[in-house]
C-alpha cells in the first residue's frame with residue numbers, strides 16, 4: 001500500500017450496486033468471464049466529481065466489455081488533505097506534480113490499481129517513465145463558466161455587467177489574469193475546495209464573492225449546469241480555457257497488457273486526443289505548470305460544414321471521435337484550429353496567437369502545439385513567463401525566510 005493512501009470501499013457502493021468495490025466477484029453476475037478474470041481496479045480521487053467521472057468511464061468500459069467486472073477505488077490524495085496552503089504554493093517545488101496523483105500512481109505501479117481516471121487538466125505534461133496516458137476520452141464542454149451569487153439582482157448575468165469592485169472567486173492564475181485583462185474593474189480572491197465546497201462559499205450569506213469561475217465540464221457532469229450564468233470563451237469576451245480542460249484521461253502502466261490496450265482502444269476518442277495533444281504539446285514546450293496563465297481553445301474547421309469541438313457535447317462523436325451526424329466530415333479532412341493566449345498575472349500584458357492545419361495523427365497535433373509555442377515565445381510570451389517564474393522564486397525565498405523566523409505555518 002502506498003504511504004498514506006486509503007481506499008474508501010464504501011464510497012461508491014451506495015449509488016450503483018453494479019460498481020461495487022468489493023474485491024470478490026459479484027454474486028449477481030452470471031457470466032463465466034467475470035469469474036475467469038479478476039475485476040479491473042479503477043483508481044480515482046474521492047471527490048463527488050471524481051467518482052462521477054470514474055463511473056462514467058466504468059460505464060464506457062462495460063459497454064465495450066460487458067463480461068468484465070470493475071471495481072472503483074476512491075483514494076484520498078495529498079492535495080485533497082491540505083485545504084490551507086494556497087494552491088500556487090502547493091504546486092511548487094519538488095513534489096509539485098505528484099500532489100494530486102502521487103498516491104494513486106504509487107498504487108498503479110504496485111498493481112493495486114489497473115488504471116487511474118484523471119481530469120486531463122490536472123495531469124503534468126511529463127509522466128513518470130513507467131506510466132503513460134493510455135487513453136483520452138471524448139471531451140465534455142471545455143469552457144470556463146461564470147456562476148453568480150444568488151444575492152445579485154437577476155438582471156446581472158455576465159461578468160461585464162458586474163459593478164466595479166465586485167469580487168470574483170478563483171484560485172487559478174490563468175482565470176484571474178485573463179479576467180483582469182478583460183475587466184480591470186473587478187477584484188479577485190482565492191476560493192479552494194471541490195466543486196460543492198466552492199459553490200457553498202459563493203452562496204454563504206457572508207460570502208465576499210459576487211461570482212466564481214468553474215469549469216463547465218465539472219458542473220455538467222454533476223448535473224449543476226443550471227447554475228451557469230455565462231460561458232466564457234473566445235466568442236464571449238476573449239477568455240480561453242486550460243490545457244486539457246473537460247477531457248478525462250486514463251493513466252496506466254507504460255507496459256500494460258494487450259487486454260488493457262484493447263480496453264483503452266475501445267474507449268479512446270481520436271478527435272479529443274488530437275485536440276488535447278496539440279494543447280499539451282504547446283504547454284510542454286512553454287514549460288508551464290498548472291499555475292501558468294496559458295489559455296487555449298481548439299476547434300475543427302473546414303472539410304465541409306464547419307464544426308467546433310470546443311462547444312460540442314461529447315455525445316456528438318462516436319467512440320473514435322468521428323462526428324456522428326452524417327454530413328460532418330472526417331477529422332482528417334479538417335483543420336485543427338489552436339487559439340492561444342499568454343497573460344501576465346496582472347492582466348496588463350498578453351500575447352495571442354492562432355494557427356490551424358490538418359493533423360492526421362496525435363503526433364502531428366503535438367507538432368502543431370510545439371510550433372505555436374515557438375511563435376508565442378517569439379511574440380513576447382518568453383518575457384511574461386520569465387517574469388512569472390522570477391516572481392515565484394522571490395515568493396518562495398520570502399516564504400523560506402518567514403518559516404525560518406516563525407516556524408511552519410499552523411493549520
Ligand SMILES: NCc1[nH]cc(CCC(=O)O)c1CC(=O)O
Pocket residue numbers: 119120121122213214215216217218244245246247248
Ligand atoms: N482544478 C481542478 C479541476 N480539475 C478539473 C476540473 C473540471 C473538470 C475538467 O476540466 O475536466 C476542475 C475544477 C474546475 O476547474 O472547475
